Amino acid sequence: MNYQVIIPAAGSGKRMGAGYNKLLMNLAGRPIILHTLDVFEKDPYCSRIILVIQPDDEPFFKDIQSRYPKIHIVLGGSERQYSVYNGLKAAEADGIILVHDGARPFIRPKTISSLVECARKEGAAIAAVPVKDTIKKATDLKVIETVDRSSLWQVQTPQAFRFSVLQSAHEQAKLEGYLGTDEASLVEKGGYPVKIVESDYDNIKLTTPEDIYFAEAILRKRQQQ
Numbered sequence: 001m002n003y004q005v006i007i008p009a010a011g012s013g014k015r016m017g018a019g020y021n022k023l024l025m026n027l028a029g030r031p032i033i034l035h036t037l038d039v040f041e042k043d044p045y046c047s048r049i050i051l052v053i054q055p056d057d058e059p060f061f062k063d064i065q066s067r068y069p070k071i072h073i074v075l076g077g078s079e080r081q082y083s084v085y086n087g088l089k090a091a092e093a094d095g096i097i098l099v100h101d102g103a104r105p106f107i108r109p110k111t112i113s114s115l116v117e118c119a120r121k122e123g124a125a126i127a128a129v130p131v132k133d134t135i136k137k138a139t140d141l142k143v144i145e146t147v148d149r150s151s152l153w154q155v156q157t158p159q160a161f162r163f164s165v166l167q168s169a170h171e172q173a174k175l176e177g178y179l180g181t182d183e184a185s186l187v188e189k190g191g192y193p194v195k196i197v198e199s200d201y202d203n204i205k206l207t208t209p210e211d212i213y214f215a216e217a218i219l220r221k222r223q224q225q
Contacts, residue, residue, distance in 0.1 A: 003046060039107055092163075093163055
């Protein structure tokens with residue numbers, strides 16, 4: 001089943017310490033964002049990539065558009081949520097739409113297809129993996145309790161929705177002045193159930209300098225497979 005994907009790519013890269021958009025940093029000789037775009041450009045079921053950028057990066061993305069014909073460029077907002085909403089307004093108002101972090105270049109096509117199918121049936125689906133570590137709840141560095149991890153999931157992207165579900169959630173959040181942590185939190189707040197599709201631990205988000213080492217290791221592993 002065909003889908004569209006919104007990729008927020010308007011970050012500043014502060015935690016990466018790059019001094020510029022981390023998605024333009026090199027990973028194995030190519031900007032991180034190109035690794036992510038490759039996944040969706042090569043997927044025959046992806047009909048449109050809506051890339052939400054900051055104005056300073058527009059020359060770079062305009063330059064690569066000829067190699068990625070599915071790309072539609074949209075300018076972002078002051079918060080990620082507003083950027084996604086800008087992207088949503090540029091999408092075709094029908095079918096399934098995904099939201100995916102530009103800094104997650106290792107999403108697998110089979111996970112994407114599972115999310116699309118789940119969202120088609122259920123309305124909303126997110127990629128996630130079970131939490132592996134023991135989780136402590138603390139205040140002022142004092143442990144209050146140990147949280148039962150058997151029901152905890154580490155959420156990733158893509159997050160997939162029927163277009164109408166995501167549009168309604170964003171419009172309600174805008175009306176109420178609510179700023180969520182991800183698209184699923186907006187949908188949840190509107191009372192809509194969200195299903196989990198189990199992903200894999202390779203689907204990391206490149207956020208800090210240490211993540212580049214892990215990313216390079218994942219690339220080497222995949223080249224050997």
